[in-house]
Amino acid sequence: MMDHYTSNIDCHTQNENGTLKELFRVNGRGLELMGCIKVLIIFFFVVCLALLSGAETIPLQISTNGANDVALKQTAPDGYEITTTDSDPFVHTAPLPQPLTSKNELILSFEYITPAAIDGLQLFLVPPCDEKHSLQATGLQATQTWTSRSLDLQDILQEATQDVTSLRLDFGNQPGRVIQIRSLQLRMPNEAELAAKKQQQLHREQQQQVENRLRNYLTRTFPCQINRVKITERQTILEGTLERHAKDLFLVEIPLSAQVSELKDFSFSQPIPLNGKRQFSLSLDRFYQHEGRTWDRLLSRWAVVQKVGGNFELRSPARCADEVTSQWHPKEEKPRNKKGIGGLWWNRPISDLDDLNISSATVNISLNGFMRTSNGAECLAFDFSGRTWYADTHYLEHLDRTLLEAAKRHIVVSAIILLNSSPSGWGKLAAHPDADPAGIYAMPNVSSEEGLQAYAAALNFLAHRYSDPTGNHGRIHHWIMHNEINAAWDWTNAGEKTALQYMELYYKSMRTADLIAHQYDPHAKVFISLAQFWASAPGKHYYAGKELLEDLLQFSHAEGDFNWGIAFHPYPSDLFNPRTWEDKDTTDGFDSPKITPRNLEVLDHWVQQRQTFYLGKHPRSIQLTEQGFNSRDYSAKSLADQAAAMAYTWKKVEALKSIEAFDYHNWVDNRHEGGLHIGLRKFDDDKNDPLGRKPIWFTYQSLGTNGVRSVNKSR
Incomplete structure (x- = not known):
């Protein structure tokens, strides 16, 4: 969720007059008359038939009812001005002339002007007005002239289980945006849109x-195996097992950016001497020259292939490095207790770190914030893989200051690695080209060598600077890769991807960070970041957390296991209701739709399964790195419920040995979190008590001591 939280608030208002409900259903071929045939019904039949078969459009009006976080003004019979006033702006259409059903093939279109870009657009079917029946789309580009925009509703209408009587439009999550809209309508798709849809379907079939x-590739049993890859300061050492009596076997190098299952040619291949033995061992230079640059084989994979005719056939899975010789050996540090804080930064109420006895923290690091492709007035030049890059020293000064505050208190820091798409510069190279601008953050471009090198350069700079045993800049102990990847469209966008395709990208990002970090710190660990969605996904652009974990295990088993952990965000099921013991959508089994504080044991049970262990021996680490409890307001009742939720959850956290840290979010109430008040402290601009410590602050302070501060609650 983080500080840019976009809420999933239920629709405030739905159509209740039902004037035309159940009179007819539109199926694209005609109208099916419902109920008794009366003159009034025939009248509506004629009107609606004219709308669809004549003009082939249904003009829509925006309702003044049910709008949220907007100021709405009608400027013409079909024109409106919408000004966003807070972080969850949306409007409803007036009741539709006829309900929409799953048989409709319709386009929603409109024209707009907006001086500033809108960072996302989402459409909900009403009813039911939930994520599953919504369409998330690219936002609106800034424009001073009337610009057309359209949304294809067919896919989400096919999911409709009841008649749709209205639509809801959400316009990003930023206040202060002004949008003019006109000619809002439903219509049939035109020829260009039908052709594009056909091309899209062909692309989907190819991707399948x-x-x-x-x-x-992941499930196949191969006759050969690369058993071990060790990276030393100068060498790449490989050991493997070959199939009996095989001929024409070669060792090949596979870039981490390549898709193994699609490769036919390899840039490097070397015959494997057979000598009648099944076991083999080879040593290669770690660094090599290519096209005038020095390349590092740290991020290479290795496989056995067989030459058949003029082609190579894969005879083993690709193998990443299992062991990397570390340049330094900083002391391993573990949290002295489970109590942590999320979103550490130097300008927060730093005294809380001592007063609350904080022992772990997360720090958000925007790679775009400091990475540059060209020199500037405040830049530090550095080389990576034969290319010079630049780091913004102003950003680094703030990051150093933050990490030094943690270091002097022996706080274990997990860096949350984030990046954005950008039309130019480092972000254009490093962000995945399929990332939709609707996403708040993007997946790194690990699908091309140029993108991977840009991404790896940033990670290598951070790992080197913040593992330095001198401690001059502070330390990063662990690496949380991106944010809530099962809410991928919002938080780590890679475009339209299946769960397995998405995980292949994410796995490569994790591997990159793991290999780079271990060059400097053998104790560093990477973590997968997951929201509360567990056995099911709430909508089209979301994934089930359990499915992603199972796919990650498959990649790990196929290409060599590595010691990743889980950074989980177990918010209450309803973010606005702190009484998490009342959570819905939770069970005690692995089929639970969500994992919240109410059933936190499910996550612990999952990592206790031997098939999930690292190397089959060691349970995966769990850090709870983002969760908090809402106080609906600052009334005594709301504040007591918030504190009670913390006490209730802490009893569970203390009892589960697999949980290493609980990093509370948010430190301070944030006005850009969709109306939530989940901070330990009040808003910094609160009129009566700015940054005031709420009862939950004192409860959190008492955790881990002889007695937890008592709070009244009923269950």
Whole structure:
């Protein structure tokens, strides 16, 4: 969720007059008359038939009812001005002339002007007005002239289980945006849109074939195996096992950016001497020259192939490095207790770190914030893989200051690695090209060598600077890769991807960070970041956390296991209701739709399964790195419920050995979190008590001591 939280508030108002409900259903071929045939019904039949078969459009009006976080003004019969006033702006259409059903093939279109870009657009079907029945789309580009925009509703209408009587439009999550809209309408798709849809379907079919080959690669039993890859300061050492009586076997190098299941050619291949033995061992230079640059094989994978005719056939899975010789050996540090804080930064109420006895913290690091492709007035030049890059020293000064505050208190820091798409510069190279601008953050471009090198350069700079045993800049102990990847469209966008395709990208990002970090700190660990969605996904652009974990295990088992952990965000089921013991959508089994504080044991049970262990021996680490409890307001009752939720959750956290840290979010109430008040402290601009410590602050302070501060609550 983080500080840019966009709430999933239920629709405030739905159509209740039902004037035309159940009179007819539109199916694209005609109208099916419902109920008794009366003159009034025939009248509406004629009107609606004219709308669809004549003009082929249904003009829509925006309702003044049910709008949220907007100032709405009608400027013409079909024109409106919408000014966003807070972080969850949306409007409803007036009741539709006829309900929409799953058989409709319709386009929503409109024209707009907006001086500043809108960072996302989402459409909900009403009813039911939930994420599953919504369409998330790219936001609106800034424009001073009337610009057309359209949304294809067919896919989400096919999911409709009841008649749709209204639509809701959400306009990003930033206040102060002014949008003019006109000619809002439903219409049939035109020829260009039908052709584009056909092309999109063809692309989906091709991607399904790619996925099938990838799944086959991960589950296939190969006759050969690379058993071990060790990276030393100068060498790459490989050991493997070959199939009996095989001929024409070669060792090949596979870039981490490549898709193994799609490769036919390899830039490097070397015959494997057979000598009648099944075991083999080879040593290669770690660094090599290519096209005038020095390249590092740290991020290479290795496989055995067989030459058949003029082609190579894969005879083993690709193997990443299992062991990296570390340049330094900083002392391993573990949290002295489970109590942590999220979003550490130097300008927060730093005295809380001592007063609350904080022993772990997360720090958000925007790679775009400091990475540059060209020199500037406040830049530090550094080389990576034969290319010079630049780091913004102003950003680094703030990051140093933050990490030094943690270091002097022996706080274990987990860095949350974030990046954005950008039309130019480092972000254009490093962000995945399929990332939709609707996402708050993007997946790194680990699908091209240029993108991977740009991303790796940033990670290598951070790992080197913040593992330095001198401690001059502070320390990063662990690496949380991106944010809530099962809410991918919002928080780590890679475009339209299946769960397996998405995980292939994410796995490569995790591997990159793991290998780079271990060059400097053998104790560093990477973590997968997951929201509360567990066995099911709430909508089209979301994934089930358990499914992603299972896919990650498959990649780990196929290409060599590595010691990743889980950074989980177990918010209450309803973010606005702190009484988490009342949570819905939770069970005590692995089929639970969500994991919240109420059933936190499910996550612990999952990591206790031997098939999930690292190397089959060691349970995965769990850090709870973002969760908090809402106080609906600052009334005594709301504040007591918030504190009670913390006490209730802490009893569970203390009892579960697999949980290493609980980093509370948010430190201070934030006005850009969709109306939530989940801070330990009040708003910094509160009129009566700015940054005031709420009862939960004192409860949190008492955790881990002889007695938890008592709070009244009923269950």
